[in-house]
Structure formats: structure tokens, C-alpha cells
Amino acid sequence: MTLRAGCGPADGMRYDAAMGEDQRQTTARVVELGAGVAGNYAAKLLADYGADVINIESPEGDPLRRRGAGIAGQESLGSGYFQALNLNKRSVTLDLDLPSVSGALDAYLAWADICVLSLDNATAARLHLTADALATRHPQLVVLSITPFGRVGPYANYQATDLTLSNAGGWANLCPATHLDPALPPLKVYGDQCALMAAIAGATTALATLLDVTRSGVGEYIDVSIQEYVASVLEVGIPAYSYRGEVATRAHPRSLIPWRIFDAKDGPVFVVCVEQDQWQRLQTFMGNPEWAQMEVFAEQPDRAENQDLVHSLVQEFVSEWSALEFYHAAQEYRICVAPVLDLERIAANEHLLARDFFVPLDLGQGAQITVLAPAILGLEGRLPIRGRAPRAGEHEVAPETLAPQEPMTNTEPAGAPLAGVRVLDMTWAWAGPYCSMNLAHLGAEVIRLESAERPDLYRRLPVHVPELDEGLNRSGMFNQWNQGKHSVGVDLSTDEGIDLVRRLVAVSDVVVQNFATGVMERMGLGYDTLRSINQGIIVASISGYGQTGPYRDYMGYGPAMPPLTGLSAATGYVDGAAEEIGLSMPDPTAGITAALGIVAALHQRQQTGRGDHLDITLWEATGVLNAQGWMHYQMTGSEPERIGNRDPDMAPHCVFPTAGEDCWISIACRDDADWLALAGVIEPSLADEDRFADLAGRKQHEAELEALICAWSNSRDRWEITRTLQALGIPAFPTMTTEDIVHDEHLAARGFIERLEHPEVGARAHAGIPWQLRQRACRVRRPAPCLGADTRTYARLAGYGDDQIEAWLAKGILSEPG
Numbered sequence: 001m002t003l004r005a006g007c008g009p010a011d012g013m014r015y016d017a018a019m020g021e022d023q024r025q026t027t028a029r030v031v032e033l034g035a036g037v038a039g040n041y042a043a044k045l046l047a048d049y050g051a052d053v054i055n056i057e058s059p060e061g062d063p064l065r066r067r068g069a070g071i072a073g074q075e076s077l078g079s080g081y082f083q084a085l086n087l088n089k090r091s092v093t094l095d096l097d098l099p100s101v102s103g104a105l106d107a108y109l110a111w112a113d114i115c116v117l118s119l120d121n122a123t124a125a126r127l128h129l130t131a132d133a134l135a136t137r138h139p140q141l142v143v144l145s146i147t148p149f150g151r152v153g154p155y156a157n158y159q160a161t162d163l164t165l166s167n168a169g170g171w172a173n174l175c176p177a178t179h180l181d182p183a184l185p186p187l188k189v190y191g192d193q194c195a196l197m198a199a200i201a202g203a204t205t206a207l208a209t210l211l212d213v214t215r216s217g218v219g220e221y222i223d224v225s226i227q228e229y230v231a232s233v234l235e236v237g238i239p240a241y242s243y244r245g246e247v248a249t250r251a252h253p254r255s256l257i258p259w260r261i262f263d264a265k266d267g268p269v270f271v272v273c274v275e276q277d278q279w280q281r282l283q284t285f286m287g288n289p290e291w292a293q294m295e296v297f298a299e300q301p302d303r304a305e306n307q308d309l310v311h312s313l314v315q316e317f318v319s320e321w322s323a324l325e326f327y328h329a330a331q332e333y334r335i336c337v338a339p340v341l342d343l344e345r346i347a348a349n350e351h352l353l354a355r356d357f358f359v360p361l362d363l364g365q366g367a368q369i370t371v372l373a374p375a376i377l378g379l380e381g382r383l384p385i386r387g388r389a390p391r392a393g394e395h396e397v398a399p400e401t402l403a404p405q406e407p408m409t410n411t412e413p414a415g416a417p418l419a420g421v422r423v424l425d426m427t428w429a430w431a432g433p434y435c436s437m438n439l440a441h442l443g444a445e446v447i448r449l450e451s452a453e454r455p456d457l458y459r460r461l462p463v464h465v466p467e468l469d470e471g472l473n474r475s476g477m478f479n480q481w482n483q484g485k486h487s488v489g490v491d492l493s494t495d496e497g498i499d500l501v502r503r504l505v506a507v508s509d510v511v512v513q514n515f516a517t518g519v520m521e522r523m524g525l526g527y528d529t530l531r532s533i534n535q536g537i538i539v540a541s542i543s544g545y546g547q548t549g550p551y552r553d554y555m556g557y558g559p560a561m562p563p564l565t566g567l568s569a570a571t572g573y574v575d576g577a578a579e580e581i582g583l584s585m586p587d588p589t590a591g592i593t594a595a596l597g598i599v600a601a602l603h604q605r606q607q608t609g610r611g612d613h614l615d616i617t618l619w620e621a622t623g624v625l626n627a628q629g630w631m632h633y634q635m636t637g638s639e640p641e642r643i644g645n646r647d648p649d650m651a652p653h654c655v656f657p658t659a660g661e662d663c664w665i666s667i668a669c670r671d672d673a674d675w676l677a678l679a680g681v682i683e684p685s686l687a688d689e690d691r692f693a694d695l696a697g698r699k700q701h702e703a704e705l706e707a708l709i710c711a712w713s714n715s716r717d718r719w720e721i722t723r724t725l726q727a728l729g730i731p732a733f734p735t736m737t738t739e740d741i742v743h744d745e746h747l748a749a750r751g752f753i754e755r756l757e758h759p760e761v762g763a764r765a766h767a768g769i770p771w772q773l774r775q776r777a778c779r780v781r782r783p784a785p786c787l788g789a790d791t792r793t794y795a796r797l798a799g800y801g802d803d804q805i806e807a808w809l810a811k812g813i814l815s816e817p818g
Helices: 037-048 080-085 101-111 121-126 131-137 162-168 193-216 226-231 237-244 276-285 300-305 307-318 323-332 343-347 350-354 431-441 476-481 495-506 527-533 558-565 586-608 618-636 672-682 684-688 695-700 702-713 718-727 738-743 745-749 791-797 802-811
Strands: 029-033 052-057 090-093 114-117 142-147 220-225 259-264 267-272 336-339 358-364 367-372 376-378 422-426 445-450 486-490 510-513 538-543 612-617 653-657 664-668 732-734 771-773
Touching: 029 037, 029 101, 037 052, 037 080, 037 114, 037 142, 037 193, 052 101, 080 367, 080 618, 101 131, 114 193, 131 142, 131 220, 142 193, 162 193, 162 226, 162 653, 162 664, 162 732, 193 220, 193 226, 193 586, 193 618, 193 771, 220 226, 226 745, 237 476, 237 738, 259 307, 267 307, 267 323, 267 558, 276 300, 276 323, 300 307, 323 336, 336 558, 343 618, 350 618, 367 618, 376 586, 422 431, 422 495, 431 445, 431 476, 431 510, 431 538, 431 586, 445 495, 486 495, 486 791, 495 527, 495 791, 510 586, 527 538, 538 586, 558 586, 558 618, 586 612, 586 618, 612 618, 653 702, 664 702, 664 718, 672 684, 672 702, 672 718, 695 702, 718 732, 791 802
Parallel strands: 029 052, 029 114, 052 090, 114 142, 142 220, 422 445, 422 510, 445 486, 510 538, 538 612
Antiparallel strands: 220 771, 259 267, 267 336, 358 367, 376 612, 653 664, 664 732
């Protein structure tokens, strides 16, 4: 391992062009143990950044190799989905059932810096791969454990699929949005979204922790819970419950109108107006119709009260256009519009093509496919795809040939992964703040630069405690997504405010911003300017469409991205229309993707002394998570089918009603053994029915099978069913509401819900950190800041004296609370 301690530009490192063409590569060694989408993808992300990843598979190969379509005649390469999640890796096979396996495992782990571990608890214990055992034998190793419910807690041994986790984390209860038919069950979004998102967080945490290991020599065991990650990104869900006692559901009406998927002449198109000026621009685009001038449509609350009428009138206008014509014409007016694209149209999209989002991949023997590139554009372009996913055992590396890591003699205590890293947070709403919040969770010093004159949208949203007046420090939406940060109140429309920013850049490591493309340049804070101040500065720019490309100036909020990525096209009830996915999940997805890029750039800077400008788009960060759909299209030439909560490779696999109002449970049978166990609980004679004997039969008679389970579950308690089925090893879990999550015994035992005392709203429940560390502190360090709470501290850090600070406070250039 050649990484060394120290993150700041003062380390004396400088970039030398002779060092190589692509200097973004880590030198980490990674061993991947266990099957599963989350572990596969976390290790793949590390491989993208140059890590040498050895995937240890069973002699039969990872089960993901057999999930979905593959290349005819190239079956040994595995499915297209396996290819997508295992690029840039090596593969060895090892029979973990052999008594002699422990020596070989220890040799691999002695070689590694990071172990990505997704074995279940029982297997890990049998192989002496528990946290305690690994810390004793491999004290420098960073272990990234990613499991459905975490390694400890009442549900630690529960089984799960992505359907289970979508329901356990509370997402399914909010999807799809604004459906009023109570008979429609909670809906899972297409693909393995829960596992993939948690994998990004896991890879970020592992790389960040490795920075401190190179300084302290103290390894770590990172316990990532996929359920907790999903519960940590429920948008307004937990704040609405914690601050107002409201339990959001998928039938909850929107407060921002218009907001819906409309029908153009040739296909669906999504429209949303978040701010009042966007509604006014939409009126202009529509030719200022008389109805739009009516008082009942004047302000957002009026439109929310009359949303059915607003939507019907907007629908009349949209129906006159083709979807793509409407999209481009509306974007000329700066209205957030997005067509619901299928994968064929995505593959031909001019913007994604211009940004090199598609990469041809040679599989050998004349076979070639196109894969999606890594989601971030840096100064040197996309990270390279160095090779296809390996065949099982293709790189049989004898463990005795691997050189173990040299023991480190450092005696410094372990610190927070990003201790000593200073981040300037110039963000608003969700994507940018979510990025910087996660950096704060990892120990970075995060300084929000914000204005009292133009406060963050989330400071203004009326998610506040009813008995308190509204105020800029009282919104639960802001207080959820800005935990752990400091705040400087500064007017960036003034030369003095810009000077403050430049001075802080000189003593910082990272700038995160999600202004519209071009705004930073117009303020005199473009990347070239910031780099001239601080050669090692790392700038992460998060936007809907990116800093380059023909659509760079288009408006793109998070809810508009699932339509653009194929996720909306593939998400929906059986025989139903394309749906919204219930949450603005592209925002936190882009945020955590940016955090991963920042941590990797800190590694790069240790080796080169050079910073980077990271270009992260909500579109691409979300698009790469449709890997399953994209590879299905590549392998078959056909679009994924909308099948509701069903799965092509599992049956039954659905959400069923239980006793109580709007109470549901997810049940997934992964194989015939799961089905036989479930049949024994429902009605033992079902196990003898030929029509359900195998997967093909259960899929053929899926509607009948689901009706039988509905009749059984409808009068039973959801938790009673869960405990019964989990005792048999069957993935099952209730559809959790935000109220359930805040009070859940497992999440409480893991310390997931934070209740820090805030100076204006008191102790309110907030989603905390979705992972645990054993050797390092891992709690939210402070509640979200009041606006300007730290203005004086950081103005002094920038070099201003108290007299200057007082003068600027008097002029409103700087601001502080009260």
C-alpha cells in the first residue's frame, strides 16, 4: 500500500506530468468475499478507481453469473448483469466448505488493504471472519461488511432480497407517488436499487477509512446496513413525522403543482414546477391561457388545492406535442421537463453520447457489448474500463504467491476517516447537501456558505413543529440534510463575500457546489480560478445534466431523472403505465456518488499533489444504477417489462395485504426450498401441487399463487408473519412507514435514529449514519446549524479582524443568528 497520511496541499506533493496519463488510480488491494449485488458493486467501484480486486468465488461461481440473459456461446462469462457489476476485477475460486480453507483465506486477507464481505453471519463465524477475529489476525485491514440489516441487532440474521429491503427501508410505502387506489400495493422500483445505493456508501466509507489507516495503522470493521441506507434517504418522510407527526404514504397529495407524468402524443413526459417563477414560465410557454390567470391557480397552495384541475388543463396542452419536442421546447423556458425514455432512445441520446457515457467492451471471440461508463467525469475524463468481468477462476492466484502487507509501525490513535479535511459547502436543496453531510459523517469539517437574503429552499419549506412559528432554522428538511455542519452567513452577490470565499478556498481541501451550470464562473469562482488559489483543491460540481454537453443548461431536478434513465419506463404495476419512483432518489444518489469521487480524489492528491474538478450529474449517477435494465437490453435487444413487484427469477415475489389499514408485507421465495417452506406454513398440500412445483410453473400460475397468499395473509398480523417466515429463512418483512422506522427496535439498537438537541427545535428524530465503525467514533457530531452560527469563526480563519467582521455584519455582507 503506497498511500500515505495527510490530505492537505501543505504536504508538499506536486503533480508531475511524467507520472502517467491517468493519475486517478488508488493502489489499494481488495479481496471480495461473498455473493450479492451490494458486495459486487462496492468492489467494482473500488476497481474503477484502480484497486486490484480479487473476487473469491465458489467453484460454481457467483450466483449473479446466472441471473439474467448472457451472450450466446459465451456462457462462461456469465450474465450481462454480472458483467456490469464485475468489470476490472480478477477472479479466483475457493471452496469455503473445505476444512483447510482458513489458511488460504488468511493469505488473501494478509495481502489486502480492504475486504468487501457480504457473507451471512453464520458463514462468517464458521470461517472465523467475525469482526473480532479479523481485528486480531489482520489489524490493519479495512473490512467493508454490507448486509441487509447489519451485523448486529434483532434482525441481523434476517434474509432479504431487494424487494424486502425496499419495504424494510420505507421506500416501497412511498412508491409510486400520489396513487389514490388503496387496493394497489406498495411498489418496488425496477432493479436492485437498494443494494446498489448502499454499495456506493460502503465504497465511499472504505476508501475514506483507508486514508486514516495509512496514518494510524489501525484497521476498521465497517458494518453497512442496506435497510438503514434506504431509511436514511426518505426525503421529507422522517422530518415530516418527527416535526409534524405526519406519516407520508404513496397516496399523499403533492404540495408543489404541477407535478406529474403527462401523456404527449407519442409517449409520456414528466413535468414539475418547484418554484413560483417556474409556474409563471410554464404559463408563458403555454401562451398565457385565460384559465392560468384565475385566482385559484395563483400561488402554490392554491394550485395544490385544485391540483386535479391544474393537471387536466396542463394535460390538454401537453397532448398537442410529441414528447421530445415538448421536452426541448419547455427547456428553452427553463421548465423542468423530462420525457420517459426507453433504453433504445437512451442509447441514441446526443447528450450522453457527447459525454462519453457509453463504452464498447470486447468480450472476446468476436463478441462486443456496450456498457455504461463510471458516473463521474474528471479533468481526465471518465475512469477507464480496463477489461471485462472475469470467468470464474480465470485468475487462479495461489495464496502463497501473494506478498502480505508490511506491518505498520505508526503509533498514532485511529481518527475519523476524514479528520483534517476541510470542505466548503456551496450547495442547496438535497443532492449537494447530502454529499457534504456524508463527508461530515466521515469526520470532515464542513462549512456551509449560505445567504440570509436567498436562503436554501429547504430552510424555507414549511416542515416545522406546529407550536413554533416558521423560521429559517426550524425546517425539518434542512435540519435532516445538514447535520454535522457549520454555517457562515455571507452575501455572495458582493465583492467582499466573494473575497471571503476565495480566502477560505486557500485553506480548504474540497469545494462542493450544485448551482446551475455556469453560475460559479459568473461569480468569479470557476474551477480555474479556484485552482489558481489552491493547486490541490478538489471541486465537485453536481447538476442535473453536467458541465458539458448539448443539454448542459437544461433544468433537471431529481424527480425528472428516473424518466430519463429508463427506471420510470420499467417501474409500474403489471399491465400499468410508467410510474414515478416515489422519492427524488437521484438527489442522494448523485450526492453519495460525489462523495465517493471526492474521497478517491483525496487519495489521488496524496500521490500527485493535484486536485480535480469532478462533474457529477443526477442523470448519469442514476443511470448507472439501471445496470440490470441496460444489460438486459444489450443482451436481448428488448426493453425490460413492467411487472410490478414480481421478479423474473423468483416466485412468489410480491407485497401482500395483512390485517390493519394499509398494512402490507413483502415475501420473496428465492428458490424451490423457500417455496416449500412457505407452502408448509400456508397450506401443506400446496407443496404437492404440480403447477407450483418449480419456478416455471409458479411463474405460469403467478396470479393464482398470489391470490392464495393474499387470502392467507389478509387476516394475519404483519409482524407475526415476518417472524414465522424469517425463522424458516424466507425473506419477508413488513412495509415500513416512517413512523415504524423512527420507533423500530432494530434501528434503535443500532443507534440509527439521532436525537441531538437543536437550539430552536429541541431534540427531534433524524435519520443518522447508516453504517457502524468499531475502532472510530461514528455518530452525528452536531445538529444542523442555525444560519450564520459560525460566521465569526470562519471569517477570522479567512484572515479578517474583528473590526472588519463587525463592519460587514452591519452592512449585511455577513450575517449571524438573531
